[in-house]
Amino acid sequence: MATTFYPSAHLAELFFPLASDENAMLQVIEKIAISDYYQGFETGIFHQPTTAKKIRTLAQQHALHVTQWLTFELLKEQLNLSSLDAALREKSIRRACELVHLAAECGTTKLSLVSGSDPGDAPRAEAMKGFSEAIVRIGEEVGQYEGMLLQIEPLDRFAHKCQLIGPTSETVEWMTALRPDCPKLYLAWDSAHVALNQEDLAESLRLAAPLISQLHLANAILDPQTAGFGDYHMKFGEPGFLTQTTAAHIINTARHLPLPGELGAISVAIEMRTTDQDDLWDNERQCREFLQRAWHA
Template identity: 35%
Template sequence: MEKSMNFLPTILMPEIYRPFTGDESFFVSKIEEIAEEGFYRGIEIASIHDKEKRKQIREVTSASQLIVTQWMTAIITEQGLNLSAVDEKERQYAVEEIIKNIEWANEAGASNIALVTGPDPGEELRKKAGENLIKSLSSICVEAKSYGIEVLVEPLDRHAHKKMFLGPTEDTYNILSTVKKNHPNIGYAFDTAHAALNEEEIETAIELAGPLINQLHLSNAVLNPVDPLYGDHHIPLGAPGFLTYERAVSILEKVKMQGLFVAKPFRISIEVRTNENENAHSTELQAKQFLKRLLTETNG
């Protein structure tokens, strides 16, 4: 029998409001609007540099009971950090930089931080990269635990576009399961586009990742290698990408049938990017309408 569960609508702000990157006042104002509107139950943000604005975000999200996830992707990308680096000094430096930012996440009211790993070092070095990633995540989890923060890891694609070390679901599951034996505050941020670009069947990948998954990004991608849009570009939902409304319903219905997430609410967001020449508010409205329709059909 299908078990009842509840998907919590969440907004991935750094992608939807990408043209406003660097304008932290805008993001504070927008979070206040989101809290007042009351549709979203969670927000995903980038690092906030201004201490006073972090305090404002914490106050707003605490009062409105919004779940906050802070992504470290920009920090990792801008500084070239590699948590799965084979070189030990490079790995340690990456860990130290992430740990420095955990306090900021806490000040902004985050109960989760989210990470991506480094480039794929090639088949011969993957075993070492995996061992080093386990060490990195373990150290980060220890620090995050002191703040009551969960550490989420998002695998990307290994061969198609981003070419990161952590990509295939089976590899991700094995590494995170190893970390979780000693650090319960590790989790999996699942992205549909990354699974598809890894040539995985999404429903099967979700079943494999199982209860490690804490949140889901419904992200679209063009899967034809000869298409100019091929890869992980956070394109709008629907054609020419694989993620249509019907496909999204199928994915969520499969999740419900598996009964993997009944014990806890499950955060879900639409990952779509607003480019510089596009209207971010229009992007958000379209994503919200898609999510409202989807959750009306699949929640409960």
């Protein structure tokens, strides 16, 4: 049976200049909610209780899936869930657990995060052990909320972001072993990081399929000798690798894989960051049309 997908708007990136203005982001969500296309959206964490309540109400009224990222908050506060510094890691875990409850106020269904930096070959096992403990504790907080899951996005290990959690095969092995202690743990698959890890996109999807809870169609320049090399959340198309054909290939490949049936549906979003100089809603339109073309190719 083919997997069901739904289109999601990555608002934290598409409306990046507004990300720290909760009222402005609420207005964006209100406009997205009444569109006839998106069935979900992604943001950072909201702190104002009144804003969170409005977002939760909008999501319920319009049957929207809410994804929120802890990443922005943790980076802002210079926290690191996989730090080799036990005190910093503990501080990071406690803060992440607090943010779980803020996310719940928005009706979040997918709470998302990334690991910290890769410390290198020798101390990697120690960092993985610490990060595993962090994920189990955060997962216990997530487990208090019916309908909420915890998802980790593997990043590139060697090219640009150089994160602890990276290559697909290694990530799947680690997550599968951790699943008994964190049963609501899933994987947020990102095309840019898979490509920067020099992995085959289809093979990565196949390996990760039983754990995948969302797809990010993200572009990157893969040639280290080319300006802009790495994951800068660039626009789709050349000089990056994410062409219309590649995006369609990702979606069509995923459609025929055994993704988690218990989720009902998997979100697909374009990840493209805007700047103050951009026409934000025109960029949203371009991403929406790109996704629609890939969807029906």
